Amino acid sequence: MNPNHGTAGQDTAEVARQLRDKIAAQFGRSLHIRTLDTGSCAVCEQEIRLLSAPHYDLHRLGFFFTPAPRHADLLLATGPMIRAFDLAARKTYEAMPGPKVVVATGACALGGVYRADPFVHGNIGEVLPVDVWIPGCPPSPLALLQGLGVAVGRLAEQTPGLTFVVGDPSRGEA
């Protein structure tokens, strides 16, 4: 009907984007984190607690910790996923409102240390749908901050570009 429909639609989209940016700038976007310990040795938890210390000050970035999964947007899961914890982990995940993000934290959550242990799954991905993986034993608060930034799409992930090779690997390679 309207000959200018296409351009009008683009204009509307532009206005909607500006409005969304304005709302985001006005109220800020905050994200609430629920931590889930699936049999961790508690060192990951120590590092997570350091995030609220003055040096790292997680709250300046709009992240907050919440004790209730129903208030949480992000599940920060640590530990090798003990089998006895399956039900609790699933209930926690289901209690969270969508959209939700699951972040696996630490080497044992990623399938490192306890892979062969019969009492654990050895990898959080076997029980929960993991969106972001943060390696480290424990991941330092800086690594956790980067992981949270990746989880909310504010920081770019760098891992695909890293080779962990020193020197020129193409030279002399058969």
Place this chain on the structure above:
Amino acid sequence: MPFWFARGLRRGVVTTRYPARSDGSAAFLPTPPAFRPRQLTRQTADRLVAVCPSMALRRQDDVLIFDVGACTACGRCAEAAPDAVTPSGEFELATTGRSALVKKIPICGGTR
């Protein structure tokens, strides 16, 4: 503690600027190893695989498969073969794809 107090007095804030700027303390973090393929032989690689406590390393013919996600940055491989392994200094390792953390290191030192 005196260091942080002095820093706080000097700059007014002690909070890191991390995501916007780099943080100086990152240089002191234990980080996963990086490898020198020219220094790696099959024997060295097998020794590294045996010494790794978290099953982060395994060898497939002339490729050392390094699972960064499983690495605990304990430094035992760097201790076992200091000429072939050094700390990488990388700590920004978060990723959305688990397979992006599995790295293939070529073994170029022959089979000596």
